[in-house]
Amino acid sequence: MDAIFNPYYVDIIVFLIIYIVLGLGLNLITGYAGQVSLGHAAFFGIGAYSSAILSTKADLNPWLAILFAIVITVIISAILGLPSLRVREDFLAITTLGMGLIIQSFFKNASITGGAFGIDMIPTLSLFGMKLENVSYLVLLLIVMLIGIYVVRKMTQSRIGRAWMVIREDDVVAQSMGINTTYYKVLVFAIGGAYAGAAGAFFAHKVTYISSDSFGFSISATILSMVVIGGLGSIRGTLFGVSVLYLLPELFRLFQFTFIDMKYLDMYKMMLYGLLMVVMMRYRPNGIFGKQGAKKVLVKSLRKRKSAKGGEHVA
Template identity: 85%
Template sequence: MKVDVILNPYYVDIVVFLIIYILLGLGLNLITGYAGQVSLGHAAFFGIGAYSSAILSVKVDINPWMAIFLAIIITFIISAILGLPSLRVREDFLAITTLGMGLIIQSFFKNANITGGAYGIDSIPTPSLFGMKLENFSYLAVIFLAMLIGIYAVRKMTQSRIGRAWMVIREDDIVAQSMGINTTYYKVLVFAIGGAYAGAAGALFAHKVTFISADSFGFPISATILSMVVIGGLGSIRGTIFGVSLLYLLPELFRLFQFNFIDMKYLDMYKMMIYGLLMVLMMRYRPKGIFGKGEAKKVIVKSFRKGKAGKDGGHVA
C-alpha cells in the first residue's frame, strides 16, 4: 500500500501549508527582523510567485519545475524594484508605503486579463518526479526539503558579512553609512531575497491547490505573517518557525476538536482577534518576540567591523 494512501491527506495538507507559511515567515524575517525594514505588503510577493508560476505552467505550458524556478527569479527582480521606496522612507512611512504597494498589486491580480481577473487561474498542473505526480506525502517530502534549504540559506546569510550589514542598518542607518556600508545595495538586496522566499512559497502554494485568485494574497495574509514573525521573535530563525507553527496550528486545533463554545463560522474573525491580542501582549512584555535577539548596537557594529577586518586581512570572519 502506498504511503500516500496510508497517511490522512488532511493532516498532510496541514503540514504542507505550515511549511509554506514558514517560508513566507523566513522571507519577512529577513526584511523586518534582520534588516529592520517594516513591510506590510509581503502577501504581494507571495502572490507574484504564485501567479508567475501559474501563468507560465498553464498559459505558456512550461514544465511546472521550470515554472517554479522562473517564478522565484521573477519575484526576486520585482521585489528588488518594489524595495526601492525603502531608500527614501523609513519606519511608519515605509510600512504605509508597502501596504499601499500590496493593495495595488492585489488590485492588479483581481483585474488584469493575464491573471484571470476575478476568476483567477485554475487547472494548475501538479509537478512530477520520475514520471510520478507529487501528491500528498510525496509533495510534502519535496516541500520539506525546500524548507530545509531555505533555513540553511538564511542561517548562512545572517552569519555572513551581509547579515551583519543588515543588522547594523536595522539599528541605525547613519551609523551604517559612516562605516562605509552601502545601505542602498543592502536594503534592495534584502527585499529581493525576502521576496524570493515569498515567491517560492507562492509557487509551491499554487501547484498544491491548483487554483488561485486575488483573495488569497490580500492584506490579512501580510498581517498574519507579520504577527507570526513578531511573536516568534525578530531576527531569529527558530523564532520564525515557532511563531508560524503556533499561530497556524492554533486555529486547526479548534477545527480538529470542535469546541462547543466556538462558532466555526466565525473562526477567521476569532483568529484575527487572537493574533491582535497576542501582538499587544508581545509589544508590552517582549517587544523582540519570544526568541527575538536584542543585541546592543555596539555589539553589532563591533561584529561587523571584525568581519570586515577579517575579510580585508585574509582571515575568516
C-alpha cells in the same frame, strides 16, 4: 505511503511549511534588515500567479515555471524595495501596505490573471512520471524548507547578515562604517521576495486554483504577526511563531469546541493575532526568541573587524 497518512493532516503540514518559507523571507526583510513590510503577501501572490500563468497559458513545464516565477519575484521585489531607500519605519510600512493593495487589485482585475475568477487547472508537480501528492509533496517541501533555513543561516552569519543587522539598528551608523545601505536594502527585498515567490509557486501547484483573495492584506498581517511573536531576527523564532499561530486555529477545527462558532473562526483568529501582537509589543518587542540589545554588540564587532583589516570597509 499516501494511503497510510490522512490527507487532511498532511495538507495541514504542507501549508504550514509554505507559511514557514514565507515567514523566513519576511524575517530577513523585517527581522534582520529592519525594513518593515506590510505587503509581503504581494510577493507571495506574484510567485503564485507567475508560475500559474507560465504553466497554464504558456504551457511551460511546472518545474521551469516555478524557477522563472522565483526569478520574476526577485526582480519585482527589488524594484518594489526601492522606496525603502527614501522612507523608513512607519512610512515604509504604509508604503509597502499601499503597494500590496495595488498588486492585489491588479490580480483581481487584469485579464492575464483571470480577473476575479482567478486561474484554475494549474498542473500538479510530477517527478519521473510520478505525481507529487500528499506525502511525496510534503517530502519535497520539507527539503525546500531545510534548504531555505540553511541559506538564511549562512547569509545571516556572513558579512551580508552583519551589514543587514547594523542597518536595522541604525542607518547612520551603517553608512559611517562604509556599508552600502542602498545595495543591502534592495538585496534583502530581492532575497525575501525569492522566498515568498517560491512559497507562492509551490502553493499554486498544490491547490491548483488561485484567486486574488488568497493574497490580501490579511495574509501579510498574519505572516507579520507570526514573525514578530516568534522573534525578529531569529530562525527558530520564525519556526515557532508560524507553527504555533498556524496550528492553533486548526486545533479548534479538529476538536470542534462548542463555545466557538466555526463560521467566525477566521475573525477569531485575527482577533487573537492582534491581541498577541499588543501583548508582545508591550512586554517583549523583539518576540519570544528575538535577540535583545544587538546594536552595541554588532557595532563593536564590526569596528574590531574593520581595524583588524586595516580599515577595510564592510561593504
